[in-house]
Amino acid sequence: MAGMKVVVTKTDELGNIDWADLNEKVILHKDELAALMITYPSTHGVFESNIRNITALIHKHGGQVYMDGANMNAQVGLTSPAAIGADVCHLNLHKTFAIPHGGGGPGVGPICVASHLAPFLPGNPLVKTGGENAIPAISGAPWGSALACLISYGYIEMLGSEGLQKATEIAILNANYIKHRLQDVYPILYVGNNGRSAHELIIDLRPFKAHNIEVVDVAKRLMDYGFHAPTVSFPVAGTMMIEPTESENKREMDRFCDAMISIVAEILEEAHHDENSLLKNAPHTLKMGTEDEWKFNYSRKKALYPLEFVSENKFWPSVRRVDEAFGDRNLICSCVPISDYQLND
Amino acid sequence: MFLRRHLGPNEGEIEEMLSQMGLDSLSQLIEETIPEDIRLQEAIDLPEGISEHAFLQKITALSLKNQCSDSYIGMGYHPAIVPAVIQRNILENPGWYTAYTPYQAEIAQGRLEALFNFQTMITDLTGMELANASLLDESTSAAEAMSLLFAVRTREQKKKNSTAFFVSNRCLPQTISLLKTRATPLGIEIILGEEEHLNFDDRFFGALFQYPGKGGEIIDLPKVIEKAQAHEIKTVVAADLFTLTLLEAPGKYNVDVVVGTTQRFGIPLGYGGPHAAYFATKEAYKRHIPGRIIGQTRDADGKPALRMALQTREQHIKRDRATSNICTAQVLLAVMAGMYAVYHGAKGLREIALEIHRKASELNALFNQLGITQKNTAFFDTLHIEIDAKKLEELAKKRKINLFYPDNNSAYLSLNEATTEKDFERLKTLFLDYKGEKKAAVFEEKKNLPAEQLRESAFLSHPVFSSYHSETALMRYIKQLERKDLALNHSMIALGSCTMKLNAASEMLPLSLPQWNNIHPFAPLNQVEGYTEMLEKLTHQLSVITGFAATSLQPNSGAQGEFTGLMVIRA
Numbered sequence: 001m002a003g004m005k006v007v008v009t010k011t012d013e014l015g016n017i018d019w020a021d022l023n024e025k026v027i028l029h030k031d032e033l034a035a036l037m038i039t040y041p042s043t044h045g046v047f048e049s050n051i052r053n054i055t056a057l058i059h060k061h062g063g064q065v066y067m068d069g070a071n072m073n074a075q076v077g078l079t080s081p082a083a084i085g086a087d088v089c090h091l092n093l094h095k096t097f098a099i100p101h102g103g104g105g106p107g108v109g110p111i112c113v114a115s116h117l118a119p120f121l122p123g124n125p126l127v128k129t130g131g132e133n134a135i136p137a138i139s140g141a142p143w144g145s146a147l148a149c150l151i152s153y154g155y156i157e158m159l160g161s162e163g164l165q166k167a168t169e170i171a172i173l174n175a176n177y178i179k180h181r182l183q184d185v186y187p188i189l190y191v192g193n194n195g196r197s198a199h200e201l202i203i204d205l206r207p208f209k210a211h212n213i214e215v216v217d218v219a220k221r222l223m224d225y226g227f228h229a230p231t232v233s234f235p236v237a238g239t240m241m242i243e244p245t246e247s248e249n250k251r252e253m254d255r256f257c258d259a260m261i262s263i264v265a266e267i268l269e270e271a272h273h274d275e276n277s278l279l280k281n282a283p284h285t286l287k288m289g290t291e292d293e294w295k296f297n298y299s300r301k302k303a304l305y306p307l308e309f310v311s312e313n314k315f316w317p318s319v320r321r322v323d324e325a326f327g328d329r330n331l332i333c334s335c336v337p338i339s340d341y342q343l344n345d
Numbered sequence: 346m347f348l349r350r351h352l353g354p355n356e357g358e359i360e361e362m363l364s365q366m367g368l369d370s371l372s373q374l375i376e377e378t379i380p381e382d383i384r385l386q387e388a389i390d391l392p393e394g395i396s397e398h399a400f401l402q403k404i405t406a407l408s409l410k411n412q413c414s415d416s417y418i419g420m421g422y423h424p425a426i427v428p429a430v431i432q433r434n435i436l437e438n439p440g441w442y443t444a445y446t447p448y449q450a451e452i453a454q455g456r457l458e459a460l461f462n463f464q465t466m467i468t469d470l471t472g473m474e475l476a477n478a479s480l481l482d483e484s485t486s487a488a489e490a491m492s493l494l495f496a497v498r499t500r501e502q503k504k505k506n507s508t509a510f511f512v513s514n515r516c517l518p519q520t521i522s523l524l525k526t527r528a529t530p531l532g533i534e535i536i537l538g539e540e541e542h543l544n545f546d547d548r549f550f551g552a553l554f555q556y557p558g559k560g561g562e563i564i565d566l567p568k569v570i571e572k573a574q575a576h577e578i579k580t581v582v583a584a585d586l587f588t589l590t591l592l593e594a595p596g597k598y599n600v601d602v603v604v605g606t607t608q609r610f611g612i613p614l615g616y617g618g619p620h621a622a623y624f625a626t627k628e629a630y631k632r633h634i635p636g637r638i639i640g641q642t643r644d645a646d647g648k649p650a651l652r653m654a655l656q657t658r659e660q661h662i663k664r665d666r667a668t669s670n671i672c673t674a675q676v677l678l679a680v681m682a683g684m685y686a687v688y689h690g691a692k693g694l695r696e697i698a699l700e701i702h703r704k705a706s707e708l709n710a711l712f713n714q715l716g717i718t719q720k721n722t723a724f725f726d727t728l729h730i731e732i733d734a735k736k737l738e739e740l741a742k743k744r745k746i747n748l749f750y751p752d753n754n755s756a757y758l759s760l761n762e763a764t765t766e767k768d769f770e771r772l773k774t775l776f777l778d779y780k781g782e783k784k785a786a787v788f789e790e791k792k793n794l795p796a797e798q799l800r801e802s803a804f805l806s807h808p809v810f811s812s813y814h815s816e817t818a819l820m821r822y823i824k825q826l827e828r829k830d831l832a833l834n835h836s837m838i839a840l841g842s843c844t845m846k847l848n849a850a851s852e853m854l855p856l857s858l859p860q861w862n863n864i865h866p867f868a869p870l871n872q873v874e875g876y877t878e879m880l881e882k883l884t885h886q887l888s889v890i891t892g893f894a895a896t897s898l899q900p901n902s903g904a905q906g907e908f909t910g911l912m913v914i915r916a
Contacts, residue, residue, distance in 0.1 A: 001530065001531075001908060002530050002908055002911035002912055002915060003529070003530025003531070003532075003915065004530075004911060004915070034911075034914055034915070035911065035914050037907075045841065047378060047379050047380055047383075048380075049380040051380070051383060052382055052383065064914045066907075066910050066911065066914065068903075068907065069891075069903070069906075070842070070903065073844045073846070076389075076890055077385070077388070077389050077890075078375060078379055078384060078385060079379055079383045079384055079385055080385065080389075080890065080891050080892035081891045081892060081893065082891060082892025082893055083383045083384075083385060083892055084383050087914075088893075088910045088913060088914065089891055089893070089910070090900065090903060090906025090907055090909070090910055091887060091891070091906070092844075092903045092906075095843055095844035095903075096844055098846060098847065098848055098849065098852055099848070100439075100442040100443050100677075100848035100853070101442075101443065101444065101445050101446070101843060101845065102441075102442050102444070102675075102676050102677030102678075103441065103442075103444040103445070103446065103447065103453075103456045103676040103677055103680065103830075103832075104445070104446035104447065104456075104478075104637065104674045104676035105479070105481075105619070105621075105673075105674040105675040105676045105677060105678070105679075105902070106618070106619030106675050106677060106678065106901070107901060107902040107903060108619075108898065108900070108901060108902075109900040109901065109902045109903040109904070109905050109906030109907070109909075110884075110887060110896050110897060110898045110899075110900060110906060111896070111897050111900060111906045111909045111910045111913065112887055112888055112891040112893040112895070112896045113893055113894065113895055113896075113897075113910075113913060114893055114894055115894035115895070117895075117913050117914070118894050118895035120912075120913040120916040121895060121896075121897040121899075121913065122526075122897055122899050122909060122912075122913075123522075124519065124522070124899075125518040125519060125521070125522045126420070126518055126519065126867050127866070127867060127870075129897075129899070130897060130899075131895070133916065135526060135909075135912050135913060135916050136522040136523065136525045136526040137484065137519055137522035137523045137526060137899070138523065138526060138897075138899045138900050138905060138908070138909045138912075139481065139482055139484065139485065139519075139523070139617075139618070139899045139900060139901050139905070140421065140482040140483055140484035140485070140517070140519040140520065140523065140617070140618075141422075141482065141519070141616070141617025141618050141866045141899075142617060142866060142899070143616065143617055143866075143876075143880055143898050143899060144617065144618060144898050144899045144900060144901045145615070145617065145618035145619035145901050146615060146616035146617050146618065146866070146876060146880065146898070147613065147615030147616060147617075147618065147619065147856055147861060147862055148615075148618070148619050148856075149879070149880060149883055149898055150404070150852075150855045150856060150861060150879065151848070151852045151853060151856070152883060153404075153879055153882065153883045153886070154400055154404065154849070154851065154852040154855065155849070155852055156391065156883070156886045156890075157394070157395060157400055157403070158347035158351075158394050158395055158396070158397060158400050158849075158851070158852075159347060159348060159351060159394045160391060160392055160393040160394025160395070161388050161389050161390070161391040161392065161393065161394075162348075162388065162393065162394065163346075163347065163348040163351070163394040164389065164391070164890070165388060165389070166348060166352070167348075167351060167352065169371050169374075169375055170352050170353070170354060170359070170371075171846075172374065172375065172378055173354075173359065173362060173363070173371060173374060174353070174354070174362075176366060176374060176378075177362045177365070177366065178839075180365065180366045192377075192378060193380075194377040194378070195377075196374070196377050196378040197378075198378065199844075200841040201841075202841070219449065220449075220451065223449070223451060223452050223831075226831075226835065226836050227831075227836055227837065227838075227839075228445065228449055228452065228831050228836070228837075228838040228839075228840075229449055230839045230840055230841055231840045231841040231842040231843075232448075234841075234842055240841075241840075241841025241842060242839045242841055243839055243840060243841040243843075243844060243845075244353075244837060244839045245353075245839075245844055245845060245846040245847075246351070246352055246353060246846060247351060247352065247353045247846040247847035248353040248354075248837045248839075249353035249354050249355070249358060250353070250354050250358040250361065250362060252353065252836070252837050253353075253837070255836075256836075256837055256839065281645070283451050283452070313835070313836070315452065315831055315835055315836070317451040317452050318451070318452075318454045318455075318828075318829040319450075319451055319454055319644040319648065319650040320451070320644040320645035320646050320648070320650075321451060321644060321645045322450045322451060322642055322643070322644050322650045322651075322652045323642050323643050323644065323645070323650075324642065324652065324656075326642045326643055327640045327641060327642025327643075327652060327654055328640070328642075328654055328655055330642075331475075331628070331631065331640055331654060331655075332640060332641040333461075333464055333468075333475055333476070333638055333639065333640050333641075333654060334461070334464050334465040334468045334469075334475075334476070335461060335462065335465040335807040335809060336807075
C-alpha cells in the first residue's frame with residue numbers, strides 16, 4: 001500500500017527473530033532496504049534480548065526501524081521505542097492510552113519519530129500542521145480525532161510519570177500471574193530468557209485436537225462462564241493470546257483462570273467430543289435452558305452454571321453458535337423484511 | 346490518587362501474587378522480564394499525576410479557552426444536534442463504549458444489529474446494494490474508493506495503462522490532499538478539473554464528484570455520470586446524507602461507489618473527529634470492499650443471527666493481499682449515526698433537511714435583496730457569495746460567527762440542523778449591517794433544488810426506522826441491544842491483540858463539554874487555544890514516553906499510523 005516490497009523474516013523456535021535469516025536477507029536486499037518493521041515486545045509476548053543488535057544491523061545497512069506500538073503497554077516508563085533503537089513508531093491511543101474500543105472504533109494512531117524524520121510529518125491543506133516538508137494529509141482533519149485525544153491526555157495527566165510506570169509493571173505482573181496459574185494445564189508458547197512473559201502470553205490449545213476440540217470451541221464455552229474469549233488464533237493458529245492489563249484485579253483474573261482450568265477438565269472428560277457435546281453446543285442460551293425438554297447428555301447446571309461464581313453474574317448469549325460460512329454464501333447486509341428471508345443451504 | 350482507581354490489584358493482592366510466583370518484589374519481576382540494555386535508567390520526564398477532581402477542574406478551565414461560535418464553515422463538517430437520549434445511553438454508556446470489535450458474534454448481537462441498521466440507512470439513502478459498517482473519515486473513504494476502482498479496472502484499461510483519476514475541483518481540499526497521499530505509491534495520477542469542461546479519454550479509469558460541491562453547487566449528476574460511463578470510466582460520488590433525503594439516490598444513476606461522512610447525523614464536531622464515514626458500492630465489488638461488513642446468517646437452531654461477513658478479506662487471513670484492514674471502522678459513531686436515523690425516520694430526516702434548505706433559500710433571497718452575488722444556481726445548504734472577505738470577517742468575528750473564506754473576494758456559508766431561529770436572525774443581521782440596511786424583506790418560500798434530480802425513491806422503509814420515535818421507545822431499544830453485548834462493564838476482556846484496560850469515567854467526561862465537542866476543525870486558531878494547548882501537551886507527552894523528537898496525532902487508527910510511518914520513511 002505504501003509502495004514498498006515486503007520481505008518476511010523467519011522466527012526461531014523460541015518465537016524470536018531468526019538472527020541468521022535476518023542477516024542473510026538484509027545483505028541480500030541492502031541496496032533497496034527501506035525499513036524493518038517489528039513489534040516490541042514481540043507479538044509472541046516476549047522482550048527479545050537481541051533487539052539492540054537487530055536495530056543496529058538495519059541502521060548499518062541504511063534502513064530505518066519502524067516499531068509497531070501495539071505492545072506499548074509493556075514499555076511505558078520502563079523502556080521506549082527510542083531505547084530499543086527504533087526511528088519511528090505508531091501508538092494506539094485506543095489500546096495503551098485508555099481511549100475505549102467503542103465496539104471497533106474510534107481509534108487514534110499517532111506516529112512518533114526521531115528528529116531526522118520530523119520534517120515529513122503529515123500536513124493539512126487548510127490549517128498549518130505537520131513538518132516543514134510535510135507529506136500530504138493522512139486524515140481529513142488536521143489533528144485527526146482531536147476530541148478522543150482528550151481521553152489520553154487525561155490518562156497521562158492523572159497517572160503522571162510514576163503512575164504510568166507502575167501501570168506497566170502491574171500489566172506485566174498480571175500477565176505473569178495468569179501464566180503462573182495456567183501453565184500446568186495449558187502449554188505456554190514462548191517466554192523470555194528467564195521464563196517470563198511480557199504483558200501478554202500465548203497458550204497452546206492444539207493438544208486438544210486429539211479430543212476433537214478446536215480453539216473456537218473453548219472461545220464459545222468461555223461465554224457460558226461469562227467471559228469474552230482472548231484473541232483467538234493470532235498470531236499462531238490454534239492458540240489464544242491473553243492480556244489482562246493492569247486494570248484487572250486478582251479476583252477477576254482468578255475467576256477467568258478458574259474458568260479456563262474448568263474447561264480443560266470438561267475437555268478431558270471425553271476422548272472424542274461429538275457434535276452434540278457440551279463444548280460443541282456452546283454457548284448455551286437462556287432459551288435452551290428453559291425449554292421443557294432438555295435433549296443433551298449433560299446436565300443443565302453443567303451447561304449454564306458450571307462454577308459457583310457464574311450464578312452471581314450470569315451473562316446470557318442471545319443466539320446460539322453462529323454459522324459463519326452460511327452467511328457468506330447467502331450475503332445479506334441490510335435489513336430485509338423477515339418474510340423475505342429464506343433459509344436455504 | 347487516580348492510580349489506585351486505575352489499577353486492578355491493591356497492595357495486598359500484589360504481594361499475594363508475587364509470593365505465589367516465588368518473587369520478592371515487583372522490581373525483581375521487571376528485571377527478569379526486560380533486558381537490561383534497554384531498560385530506562387531514569388523515570389520518564391513528566392510531572393506527577395493529579396487527582397480526578399483536579400483533572401476535571403483543569404480540563405474544564407482549559408475548555409473555556411475554546412470559543413463556541415456559530416459555525417457556518419461547512420467544508421465537510423457541520424454542527425449537529427446529538428439527541429440527548431443517544432448521548433446519554435450510547436456515547437456516555439460503558440455498555441456501548443467499552444465493547445470490543447464484534448468477533449465473538451454470540452455476545453455482540455446488540456451492536457451488530459445497530460451496525461446492520463447503519464448499513465441499511467446507507468444503502469437506502471445512496472441507493473447502492475452494499476454498504477460497510479463505516480470507515481475513518483470521508484477523505485479516507487474517497488481514497489478507498491479510488492483504490493477499489495483502480496483494482497477493478499477492465500482488462501482493456503490495464504492494457505492501455507489507464508492510471509488517471511479525475512477529481513472535481515469542487516471536492517473538499519482535505520480529500521484532494523489525502524487522495525494525493527494514497528495515489529503516489531499506487532502509481533495513480535490525480536487530474537483536477539471542472540466537470541463541465543471535462544474531456545474524458547482512455548487515460549482515465551475513474552472519477553470523483555462532490556455532491557453538493559464544497560461551495561454548495563449541485564451539479565447535474567446524471568449527465569456527468571452518463572458522460573463518464575460513455576468512456577467506461579467508473580465513478581465515485583462523495584454525497585451529503587441530508588442532501589440525499591431530498592435528491593435522488595446516486596445509485597439510480599448507476600454510479601459505482603458512494604462515500605461520505607455521517608457526522609451530520611448526530612455526531613459532535615469534536616474539532617475534527619471522531620466521526621463515522623460511509624462506503625457503499627455494488628454487490629459486484631463485494632470482495633474488494635474495505636472495512637467491516639455486517640451480514641446476516643443463522644445460528645445452530647437455524648434462527649437469524651448477525652456476524653461480520655467476508656472475513657476472508659481481512660489481514661489476518663490474506664496478509665499483504667488483504668483488501669480490508671480490521672482496524673478501519675468507527676463503530677461507536679456509526680452506532681450513534683444509525684440510531685439517529687432510527688429516532689427520526691425518513692420523514693423526520695426530510696423535515697430537518699427541508700428546514701436547513703429553507704434557511705439557505707431565505708438567505709439567498711436576502712442576498713438578492715441586498716445585491717450580493719450568490720453564485721450557486723442549485724444548492725441545498727451552502728451558499729457561495731462574492732464579498733469583501735476582510736470586511737465581512739471583521740463584522741462576523743464581533744458576532745462570534747464563523748464563515749469560510751476561500752479567498753479575499755468570496756465566502757461560503759453552510760446552514761445546519763443546529764441553527765436556531767435566533768442564530769439565523771443574527772446571521773441575517775450580519776449581512777444587513779454589512780450593507781448598511783435595516784430590514785430584510787419577507788421571504789417568499791422558494792426551493793432551489795434541481796427539479797430534475799428530486800428524490801422519488803423511498804428510503805428507510807424497514808420498520809426499525811419507524812418504531813422508535815418516542816424517547817421511551819428508543820431508550821428501551823438501546824437498552825435491549827446493549828443487554829445482548831458483553832462489554833468491560835460485565836467482565837474482563839483479556840485480548841492479546843488489544844489492550845482492554847480501564848476507560849475511566851473522568852477521562853470520558855470532558856467529551857460531553859460543549860467547549861470541547863462543538864468546535865469546528867477549521868475554526869480560526871485564535872478561537873481554539875484550549876485545543877492547541879491540550880494537543881501540544883499530548884504530543885509532548887507521547888514524544889517523551891517514546892523517547893522521540895516529534896509526534897503527529899493525525900492518523901485515526903493503528904493501521905493508518907503504520908501507513909503514515911512508512912510514507913514518512915519514503916519521503
